[in-house]
Amino acid sequence: MSLPDPPSTPPSGDSPWQPPPGPGWQQQPPPGPPSELARDAEWRRLDLRMLLVHPVNELVRFFPLLIALFLFGSSDDGGVWHYIGVAVPIAIGVVRFATTRFRITPGQIELRRGLLSQSTLTAPLDRVRTVELTASPIHRLLALEKVEIGTGSAGRGSDGRVVLDALGAAEARRLRHELLLRRPGQAESGAGAADPGTQATPAAFAPAPVLLRFDPAWARFAPLTGSGLLIALAGLAASGQFVGNEIAGAIADSGVDRRLASIPLLVLSRQQR
């Protein structure tokens, strides 16, 4: 991906989201990592670290079966089955890694999956609407991020969703930036045809502006919600019951109740007069 010369003045406009002009804004890409969209036509695998993640995921998925195997298979020759029970999920994880490939050509993204039943998913880059990065704890431990590329397709479930599980965190973020900041029609028109007036692709990744940070003081508004109120009332009721029981016990211990028992009689007798 080669970009045209940056315009001499940053695009004018009163959008509050514009990063401040400064070093790194609208310059040629830094010479460091190559563009994720530029690695044409070569099939790539997911990050090699997924060799650690997939087998663990499969083991977790097979966990109930493994429990059963280890509980009931511990007779004479159960040892072999224990090994098989662990080896099969690991093998499935390795095969999953080995059979998943993707590539990003100038115009589209392709994802291939499967050993026995195979599928090739193709989506034009113009259709990309959302790019979602997620990382489970095990992903975070290995500095990986899962990239889900959503198009406008109304498919059910995973239909028409390109899921790259997973790429290295830096690579995933670069890919996200480049997919989202790509100019429409770039593939056909080439770099020269881009209109400088509408050019809005920062080559360097300007850090996203922080919209809002969590403030612990917000916690005091929590009881104002319906569920918060309900929980507060439940807590009040529970503590009330507990305190009430304590008081009742204390009264019973002190013997006040027996002395008080005569008072209503007195009151009644006065009223009768």
Added chain:
Amino acid sequence: MTALREPAHLVSPRARVLWTLGAAARMLLLFAIAIPVVWLNGLDVPWPAWLALAALALAYVLVMPSYRYRVHRWESTEPAVYTQAGWLSVERRIAPMSRVQTVDLEQSAIGRLFDLAAVTVTTASAAGPLRIEGLDHQVALGLVEELTRRAEAETGDAT
């Protein structure tokens, strides 16, 4: 007013074999469940009923695939992709090329034995994706290539 014509192309003749196998497997499963259930509950089903059920199942396995083969059709032209599918109820769907979101080529494990593939074209429509089953693998590859080339030529996010 001219009536809507059928899509131009039939699917691969080998798709009939695949559908027959699928139908036979479903019917075997049906009997594999029905017979123990009836036997365990001690129900007294008269033998003509069994005979009728078996005849229906056999007719389904023998007739459905060739009938389905005549219904399933597809066509991909410059402006749109057009499919017709079904058996008892027939559905025709047309998706403009400018609305194509993703193109998915799938080969099931059994489909690979017969060199068959399925192409799924998703759009932003709430009616779900268009699916063409039982295509010859080479034809499917050509169709995917054509669809992606045409979809890519249409810029924008296609919604």
